[in-house]
Amino acid sequence: MTNSSNTQAVDTAYSASKRDMRRILASSLIGTALEYYDFILYATAAGIVFNRIFFTNLDPTAALVLSFATLAAGYVARPLGGVIFGHLGDKVGRKTVLMATIVVMGVTSTLIGLLPATDxxxxxxxxxxxxxRVVQGIAVGGEWGGATLVGFENAKKRSRGFASAFSYMGAPTGTLVGTLILAGMATMPDEQFLSWGWRVPFILSAxxxxxxxxxxRKVTESKVFLEAAERAPQHRKTxxxxxxxxxxxPLLRAFAVGISCQGAQGLMGxxxxxxxxxQAAHEQSLVLVLKASAAVTTILFIIIASRMSDRFGRRRILMFGNILGIALAFPIMMMLQTDNVVLFFFAVFLGLSVVQGFSAGPYGAYAGEQFPTSVRNSGASVAYQFAATAGAGFTPMIATALAAAGGGSLWLVSLLxxxxxxxxxxxxxTGKDRSNLDLTELDGKPAQATPAAAVPAPR
Known part of the structure; x- marks a missing residue:
């Protein structure tokens, strides 16, 4: 059998049917959208609400820094979630973990919406x-890896990048929905918005x-995971x-590659x-609507970048996205310093949509391709969540301090x-592109199809 025939046979043996694939991708998108709806909703509220509700009687800058510190607490907890749920995902299955994380996040966010104020x-x-917020971080820390790998492991090789990107599309989708709802509430009189309006988007999480x-509930485990579980019984796996x-x-490599897209999210999101x-440059409701508009184009660029990575390789597209980030860092910050609403939108569009789209769209498949099936959930989750903590967790707080240190100029933020x-x-x-390898080759075996559909589910 030729190598091409082997690859086609592996795709047939391990990939899901078209009907199941549609369900899997919908699950990845909608489930992750909810997780990030809650998580990014908190990030937005931290900048415009929590400093006035939970950190009162403080200097405005100090209150904002403390509010962003609570935001950072969630990011610090994300690696813990990646460790716990990534480990469980490799032991008991991706689906079980995905059900748990979605319930934890929904309940926690609803409780935030019901939380009494400091006064x-x-x-x-x-x-x-x-x-x-810490519980939120643990839940979202376990979500991304499982949601990404359900698509990754069920897709054909030629579409792994696109399938893996659905979990990443959940972030701007959740951002779009959460930001629009919060923006609608922000049009209320300030007193009503601070009293109860900001709570509505959180309570809707339920x-x-x-x-x-x-x-x-309707998503099934990937065939490659079931086969790996059969070869290594659960009680012996660590x-x-x-x-x-x-x-x-590869863990360090995946961590490093994930930092830039997280930095873009922390800065521009x-x-x-x-x-x-x-800075009182624009009304908060207008700013939120513009951010939501950028979320729509972010989804578009994630699709473009992930599709391109299936054709040209993950490494090449990710390098392009990072070079673009270096080239646009100073221009974007210069746009933010103006009081021109069109330039503000253009800055968010370039930073969130274009730069983050190309540096994040192929990342899910890139991370999955660094590890064999037996540790893929742990490896992808831990790398991504540590990157999120390093790249986005403290970034808003650090950027606020750098803007103050720059005397109003944002050149220090550009350097960050x-x-x-x-x-x-x-x-x-430091590594090679592995997007041309099939699932068995990623496990260190030759391209040889196995009737994985006949492998029994782990007990």
């Missing part, structure tokens, strides 16, 4: 806010959660230990909104962005 219960308010659970001992180089609102892109470029240059 009602004192110090308990910010303490409970931080606690709930309804969205039930929809996502219903869809995910995927996290195996990952650290034998796959630490959270910090930039708070910056322009605090360039630093993220350089780290990712170095990571990309």
């Amino acid at each position: 009602q219960i004192g110090i308990w308010a910010p303490a409970l806010l931080v606690t709930l 309804a969205f959660m039930m929809i996502a659970v219903f869809i995910r 995927p996290l230990v195996e990952l650290v001992r034998h796959h630490w180089r 959270a910090w930039a909104v708070a910056y322009v609102v605090q 962005w360039i630093g993220f892109a350089l780290i990712s470029l170095i990571g990309l240059m």
Whole structure:
């Protein structure tokens, strides 16, 4: 059998049917959209609400920094979620983990919407806010890896990049829905918005959660995972230990490559909104609508970049995205400093849609291709979530301090962005492109089809 025939046979043996694939991709998109609806909703509210609700009687800049510190707490917890749920995903299956993370996130976000303010219960308010944010971080830390790999492991090789990108499309989709709802609430009189209007989007999480659970109930495990589970029974598997001992180089590589897209999200998805609102350059409702508009084009560029990665390779497209980030860092920050609403939108469009689209769209497949099936969920989840913490968790807080240190100029923030892109470029240059390998070759075996459909599910 020729190598081409082998590859086609592997695709046939391991890929899902078209009907199942549509269900899998819908599950990845909708479930992850809910997770990021909640997570990014918090990021937006941290910049325009929480500093006035939970950190009162403070200097405005100090209140904003503390509010962003609670945002960072969620990002710090994300690697813990990646470790816990990534390990479980490799032991008991991707589907079980995805059901758990969606319920935890939905319940936690609803509780945030019901949380009393500081003037009602004192110090308990910010303490409970931080606690709930940490739980949010653990849930979203376990979500991305499983959602990405369900698409990755069920797709044919020629469309792995596109299938893996659906989980990443969930982030701007959730951002779009959450930001539009929050923007609608922000048109209310300020007193009503701060009293109860901001709570509505969080409480709606309960309804969205039930929809996502219903869809995910119908998703099946990937055939390649079931085969790997049969070869290595669950009680003998220690995927996290195996990952650290034998796959630490690809783990570091995947971590480095993921930093730049997370840096773009932290800067343009959270910090930039708070910056322009605090500078009183634009009304907060208008800023939120413009950010939501950029989320639509972000989805478009993620699709373009992931499709291109299936044709030209993951490494090449990711390098292009990072070089673009370096070239546009200073121009984007210069646009943010103006009071021109058109330039603000263009800055968010370039930063969130174009730069993040090309540096994030192919990342899910790139991360999945760094690891064998036995540790893929652990490896992809841990790398991505540590990258999220390093690239986005503290970025809004650091950027706020850098803007103040620059005396109003944002050149220091530009250097921060360039630093993220350089780290990712170095990571990309240390490894080869693996997008041309099929699933068995990623496991270190020759391209040989196995009747995986006949493999029994793990008990």
